[in-house]
Amino acid sequence: MMGMATPNLPFRWDLVGRDQLGNLLEGRPEPALPYLDALIECGARVLARSGDGDVHFVGRSADSVFDLLSGALSATSRPDRVRLLPFSYRLERPLLAHEVRQMRANLDAMGLSPQRLARRRRPFVLADLVYAGYTFTHLYGFLRDWVDEERESWDVIRLKLRFLGITARGKTSPKTWRWWQDAEWTTDLPRRNVINVSIHPYAWSYLGNHQHKLTLSFRRIRWADETVTAPRHDDKTLDALAEAVALVERGRTSAVRTRIARQLAEEPSFAQPWLRSLALELRRGRS
Template sequence: MDPIEPVRPFRWDLARGDRLGSLVDGHDTAPAYLDELTDCAAKVLARSADGDLFFVGRSPDSLFDLLSGALSDAPHQDRLDQLPLSLYGLDGQGLDPAERTQLRANLTASGLSPERLARRRRPVVLVDLVLHGSTFTNLHRHLRDWIEDERASWSVIRTKLRYVGITARGKTSPNTWRWQQHEDWVRELPASAVRNVSIPMWLWRYLGNDQPKTALSFRRTRWADPDVTVPRHDEGARAALAEAVAVYRHGRTTAARSRIHRVLTGEPAFREPWLRDLARTLRPR
């Protein structure tokens, strides 16, 4: 049997913004959420346990873009990646053999095979917007099944997996509903492996439901579709690209880097050497 070719949706390299030409003409934008997004991005960094960040699906695109800009001159730049994948709700369950094989090929291409996970020096940190946690739940179960099929060492891999959920901020009380407290698989991981960062409800809804995106949702029906590797040039995609470029460029500003640095210094993890080293790379020169 021929090996399955991985498929990855196309996304422009925002660092080469000057080569995007007319694609973003007429779509100049100054997003109104940059301060809140910057604070969230800083907290994601602080709660990553010095791991490699994988932003799952399209919802956290702007976090990836902002941090890509902020860390563009830092050694941590190669710690950021995107994991284009939609496993939300029932759509992420009951895969047939062909879908499962394609999913594994795509995950392997992203460096997330059981073999690669077991050999990693730093943990993988999966980041996504979370409502009830179904995307993380489905992804974790697919990984666990794959690890079992490959007879890889779960006792090793469990120390290399972390999840950071971006949640909508609500009132805090002892009775507050927290998604991870209702998922059995969370107890398979070390106690600190699942963390959350809360953002205002309006921003959560915008990023998760309303923001224009440069690519279509990478659902199971598209996992093997070569058409997703071709850039979109429709008006919605161009508007999304212009917004992504604006977020990336904001991340490169002194103001954004200073704000990230300030938030990092207030996080409990700042006592750890790795985070202090990271913060130093963001300190205004």
């Protein structure tokens, strides 16, 4: 068994507590919040299709969905049901031993290790913007090798893992190509554990291709780079921070929470007690 490295995770401000922000945003204009309607719809569907699990947004693409839901869920008894999972990996070359050790330490710190997965009760949901599903494929392969090495029960873990792809909405037909159809590993999981949420293609493109993010992409060259643990204060980062804070604050509002609750009620899973309870909490807010 490989020895574990020290976890090294990127810094990101706590935008719900707001204690760390100080006067960082003083004097900055109010951000426009493009595609807010699409984010509300997407966020609600992510919650509804999570199977009452803990949703971890992989990488940075869906940060805005996370921020909006963080604000909304802060008014409920489930404020920690959405989290971020920094991870970016392209198969340019096989991972070296020290890279494997570092990534395992980072994932373990976020609750994503064979031992933790085997013993958790709720599903561990990995959500990300998906085109061809390469990030999911690499992350799945990384986890599968780790499970085998740790000799944990894959038959138990496969029931705990869910992959939720946020896709660009298109025309639906029997011939429509879906990313999971070309990912052979998805057959190792129950069919209900590989699911999609579609959003307007312009919103998908904004989040995936054009939006400036609050953090740097957490690629393999940064997995052990301690500089990622310090905040950045350049203008583009502060613009991204202002947008993220505004989304959290919009999520806190009764109007947005009510819209999310209404969207939940339109989902087939609304028949399940946990989702009805969540919708009620969103409508009422925390007293």
